[in-house]
Amino acid sequence: MKKRRLVTRTIILLVLGAAVVYTLYANFTKDSRLKVDVGDQAPDFVLIDMDGNKHQLSDYRGQGVFLNFWGTWCPPCKKEMPYINNQYNQFKDQGVQVLSVDIQESELVVNQFVEQYKLDFPIMIDKDKEVMTAYGVDLLPATFLIDKNGKVVKYHTGELTEDKVREFMESIKP
Amino acid sequence: MKDVKCECGHVNPHGTVLCEACGKVLDEQEANKSKLLxxxxxxxxRRSQTYNKTVIDKIWNFFSSVKVGVWLIVITLIASILGTIFPQEMYINLPPEVYYEQEHGWVGKLYYQLGFHDLYSSWWYLLLIAMIGISLVICSLDRVVPLYKALKAQRVTRNEGFLKRQRLFSASSNISEHDIEKIKDHLKLKRYHIREENGDLLAEKGRFSRWGPYVNHVGLIIFLIGGMLRFIPGMYVYENLWVKEGETALIPETDGKYYLKNKEFILEHYDKEKDRTFEQAIDRAGDVVKNYQSNVVLYKEKGESLPGEKPDLQKIKEYKVKVNLPLKFEGYSVYQSSYRSELVAMTFSLVKKDSSQSFGDITIDLKNPKKEYNLGNGYSVKIINYFPDFEFDDNGEPITKSRVPNNPAFVFRMISPEKPEGETSFVAIQQTIEPPGENAYKMAFKGIDTQEVSGFTISKDSTLWVIILGGIIFMIGVIQGSYWNHRRIWVQRKNGQIWIAAHTNKNWYGLKRELEFVLADTKLTFPKDQLQGEHEEKEEA
Structure with a gap:
């Protein structure tokens, strides 16, 4: 009788406690919950680059992909672009691809930027912000590192140094 | 801690005050306390305070206390009041870590640090609500189970002390079987359930009103669960979406399935001439908006497309979204919530400065400007640089602040038969900068095109039904407990007398009126109110 009371009470308290813990956890993580988190399969997408070539993420299976979201108006993006370009030229023969997604700007502006900074890697414009939405990108620049199996291994927001770029590319070398 | 056996033979759980079966006072301290029970x-x-051995029992007993429950509610109320002193985070424009200290000094800083700025999401507030929920469950369980058992176990024949110490009580010496039969008939007319044992009688009605508070609590708990469900991804959506006229946008949180096209945004004002009734009001208040409306088309994606790919869209329906008349589909509602005008194009004229002769106009699509605009006859204009949201940076270089064309600026190269290599001119709104040396041509500003952008709120609340269900059950509980009374009348033979005792959980006046009817035309003594009008009514919590 007493034992049963203890068991019943324990079960009821555990159920209530679990509900409370879940609610608190969900509340704490609601702002930081990522759409695409480390360990997730990177959502596939298709974009056309400035030269008219089609790039589909899943076509790069077997290679590491350095996926960078940016805008010409964002100062840290401007800073890190030359570093990415340098490292791209180092790593492109070692199976690391750079895909650079501009958010909803005009071709004129992006082309001017590419000419000014002499960028060699493919640059594409996400005209309807669909890829940005799929990846849940909020602040620019944002960089996703995707390994040869298409899994996200790192997510970084904010400016990158050249060392960081090198380290990142090294980490996704197949 | 042993169960208590009453002299009537019934075994009661430890802590019982009145024997469940016969009503004898088991706790003698209680017995001497007052004249009435x-x-x-x-x-x-109801509270097994004595089972206090394990941690589980201690936690249980803490939440089982109504006193604790009431305090939790009081603390939550005070916190909610304090949360209204300064504006909540969602209503301020500055970052909260700056705003509260800047506006309200150290009090504001403390307010922010304690989490009052986002009260409903602060951990301690959620914990308080959760504790109220737990208290509600445990308080109810701890009371409803023993109460149910006690009411089920009650016998017809009651202990003398129990009857004597009911608020309404009388003892009559002249016994007539005829009177007893009459009482029974009267009780039946008043829809009492009558049970008899050894010539004793218990008439009872409205017992189910005793469950009212607990039904009410079940409703509250369902309500709280509904609130908790909001945290489960996909259950609750509240997002903003801006769509320019003529454009189609993906509706967020629909798994990339639904798209919304904004055909047209309409803003109507009240017209003094047409709406004569409002003439004075319009004179006083100026322009008054009559209608905010977006004519939209809802599309669903056929098949699957990858982000970035042109989706294959199937038209679902056209709709006029107005304030409070949302577009509804699959649990989602699209509300008209805002609008703004956006610059979409600018028109310039290539003009020769000395003759003011124009050699043609160019209209620049600000979202997608062309590299070169050919005006024929050897005249053309090239855009060397475009800054949609222009400003000068710290080094005096022109830059753009964002991708939105709020303040467009251009570097033009004007090519004419006289100057085939072109002349350069920097043109921003109300500002032209030319290189040293006179330019023969200029880009004369002619006009702008704007387009309306509708602001929508996308909302979906799958928890609403749970909350409504909770609310309905809550109300059923309230009604059940308020509009019915649990009344009992005992007519029993003791010491060669007829004892009449009566009890109700509320509305003693009603019970007395009913007793008058029941005892009418009998020689039995009418029960006396032993409270003697000290308190008219004492309600059960």
Missing amino acids: DMRYEGSA
Whole structure:
């Protein structure tokens, strides 16, 4: 009788406690919950680059992909672009691809930027912000590192140094 | 801690005040306390304070206390009041870590640090609500189970002390079987359930009103669960979406399935001439908006497309979204919530400065400007640089602040037969900068095109039904407990007399009126109110 009371009470308290813990956890993580988190399969997408070539993420299976979201108006993006370009030229023969997604700007502006900074890697414009939405990108620049199996291994927001770029590319070398 | 056996033979749980079966006072301290019995929870063992051995029991007993529950509610109320002193985070424009200290000094800083700025999401507030929920469950369980058992176990024949110490009580010496039959008939007319044992009688009605508070609590708990469900991804959506006229946008949180096209945004004002009734009001208040409306088309994606790919869209329906008339589909509602005008194009004229002769106009699509505009006859204009949201940076270089064309600026190269290599000119709104040396041509500003952008709120609340269900059950509980009374009348033979005792959980006046009817035309003594009007009514909590 007493034992049963203890068991019943324990079960009821555990159920209530679990509900409370879940609610608190969900509340704490609601702002930081990522759409695409480390360990997730990177959502596939298709974009056309400035030269008219089609790039589909899943076509790069077997290679590491350095996926960078940016805008010409964002100062840290401007800073890190030359570093990415340098490292791209180092790593492109070692199976690391750079895909650079501009958010909803005009071709004129992006082309001017590419000419000014002499960028060699493919640059594409996400005209309807669909890829940005799929990846849940909020602040620019944002960089996703995707390994040869298409899994996200790192997510970084904010400016990158050249060392960081090198380290990142090294980490996704197949 | 042993169960208590009453002299009537019934075994009661430890802590019982009144025997569940016969009503004898088991706790003698209680017996000497007052002339009348405390009938709350039928004197059942509602709080097993003595089972205090394990941590589980201690936690249980803490939440089982109504005092604790009331304090939790009071603290939550005070916190909610404090949360209204300064504006909540969602209503301020500055980052909260700056705003509260800047506006309200150290009090504001403390307010922010304690989490009052986002009260409903602060951990301690959620914890308080959760504790109220737990208290509600445990308080209810701890009371409803013993109460149910006690009411089920009650016997017809009651202990003398129990009857004597009911608020309404009388003893009549002249016994007539005829009177007893009459009482029974009267009780039946008043829809009492009558049970008889050894010539004793118990008439009872409205017992189910005793469950009212607990039904009410079940409703509250369902309500709280509904609130909790909001945290489960996909259950609750509240997002903003801006769509320019003529454009189609993906509706967020629909798994990339639904798209919304904004055909047209309409803003109507009240017209003094047409709406004569409002003439004075319009004179006083100026322009008054009559209607905010977006004519939209809802599309669903056929098949699957990858982000970035042109989706294959199937038209679902056209709709005019107005304030409070949202577009509804699959649990989602699209509300008209805002609008703004956006610059979409600018028109310039290539003009020769000395003759003011124009050699043609160019209209620049600000979202997608062309590299070169050919005006024929050897005249053309090239855009060397475009800054949609222009400003000078710290080094005096022109830059753009964002991708939105709020303040467009251009570097033009004007090519004419006289100057085939072109002349350069920097043109921003109300500002032209030319290189040293006179330019023969200029880009004369002619006009702008704007387009309306509708602001929508996308909302979906799958928890609403749970909350409504909780609310309905809550109200059923309230009604059940308020509009019915649990009344009992005992007519029993003791010491060669007829004892009449009566009890109700509320509305003693009603019970007395009913007793008048029941005892009418009998020689039995009418029960006396032993409270003697000290308190007119004492309600059960």
